[in-house]
Amino acid sequence: MTEAIPALEIHDATKTYGPMRAISNVSLSVERGEMVALIGPSGSGKSTLLRAASGLVVADTSSGPIRIFGDRVQEAGKLSRGVRRARSQVGFIFQQFNLVKRISLYANVLLGALGRMPGWKGALGRFSTEDRKKAMEALERVGVIEHAGKRASDLSGGQQQRGAIARAMVQGAQAIFADEPIASLDPVSARNVMQLLSELNSQDGITVVVTLHQVDYALKYCERAVALKDGHVIYDGPTSGLTRTRLIEIYGDEYIGVLDEEGATS
Numbered sequence: 415m416t417e418a419i420p421a422l423e424i425h426d427a428t429k430t431y432g433p434m435r436a437i438s439n440v441s442l443s444v445e446r447g448e449m450v451a452l453i454g455p456s457g458s459g460k461s462t463l464l465r466a467a468s469g470l471v472v473a474d475t476s477s478g479p480i481r482i483f484g485d486r487v488q489e490a491g492k493l494s495r496g497v498r499r500a501r502s503q504v505g506f507i508f509q510q511f512n513l514v515k516r517i518s519l520y521a522n523v524l525l526g527a528l529g530r531m532p533g534w535k536g537a538l539g540r541f542s543t544e545d546r547k548k549a550m551e552a553l554e555r556v557g558v559i560e561h562a563g564k565r566a567s568d569l570s571g572g573q574q575q576r577g578a579i580a581r582a583m584v585q586g587a588q589a590i591f592a593d594e595p596i597a598s599l600d601p602v603s604a605r606n607v608m609q610l611l612s613e614l615n616s617q618d619g620i621t622v623v624v625t626l627h628q629v630d631y632a633l634k635y636c637e638r639a640v641a642l643k644d645g646h647v648i649y650d651g652p653t654s655g656l657t658r659t660r661l662i663e664i665y666g667d668e669y670i671g672v673l674d675e676e677g678a679t680s
């Protein structure tokens with residue numbers, strides 16, 4: 415039997431900005447179907463790691479390969495020639511939604527199909543009936559179908575973020591990499607977005623890697639957490655293992671106050 419290919423493999427990734435090591439010899443493997451939270455204090459390297467995984471950041475030459483579903487994204491400080499193919503399997507969700515503001519939500523969601531089309535068809539906006547149907551179904555599923563015709567700029571953050579998730583669905587993404595997807599949202603919208611990611615994970619088998627500032631969301635929605643501190647992985651295991659002591663180790667002594675306010679005991 416052949417071993418299952420991981421959704422994401424990172425081998426010994428380091429990224430320096432001038433004298434600053436944003437991530438340091440990070441290795442990580444995420445299996446297909448997992449939902450993993452990347453946590454850690456501000457500046458610990460979460461975004462850099464996720465961006466390196468996506469090929470949006472090129473790691474240092476000392477770094478090993480990064481692969482998505484077996485397709486190489488980069489290695490030794492160079493993007494792979496197959497990076498587009500690797501990326502096409504991942505839907506990216508960002509804190510600031512990244513929709514095209516002046517076109518409709520529907521048109522934004524339809525853009526998810528572009529990667530599958532010959533360039534000229536995409537340039538002429540010749541989307542297939544099937545893709546149009548997929549876009550409407552995705553909007554329905556994420557609960558914003560009634561806003562389909564509105565410009566993205568006229569929608570709330572939560573509505574835009576759900577649109578971004580619908581776009582990933584139309585893309586046919588097998589994995590979603592979400593970089594602080596709820597950081598700009600109110601608590602209700604944040605919960606809705608996390609709920610949606612969790613459903614796509616459990617019902618559709620989509621692998622989710624999500625950076626989060628809020629530990630409580632990681633505990634609620636993810637079975638596994640990877641914690642970074644100063645660019646190093648200092649915890650990789652079940653979220654149930656994020657004890658008070660471990661969280662203080664990750665976030666520092668100042669976190670004691672946060673935990674005490676929340677009444678955490680273990």
Ligand SMILES: Nc1ncnc2c1ncn2[C@@H]1O[C@H](COP(=O)(O)OP(=O)(O)OP(=O)(O)O)[C@@H](O)[C@H]1O
Binds near residue numbers: 458459460462463
């Ligand atoms: N483009 C860049 N140029 C220079 N330094 C950078 C750049 N991007 C990130 N850094 C630095 O690398 C370190 C890690 O940043 P990163 O954004 O990955 O951390 P983070 O854990 O995602 O932080 P936050 O939770 O605040 O978003 C920080 O010290 C940051 O200042």
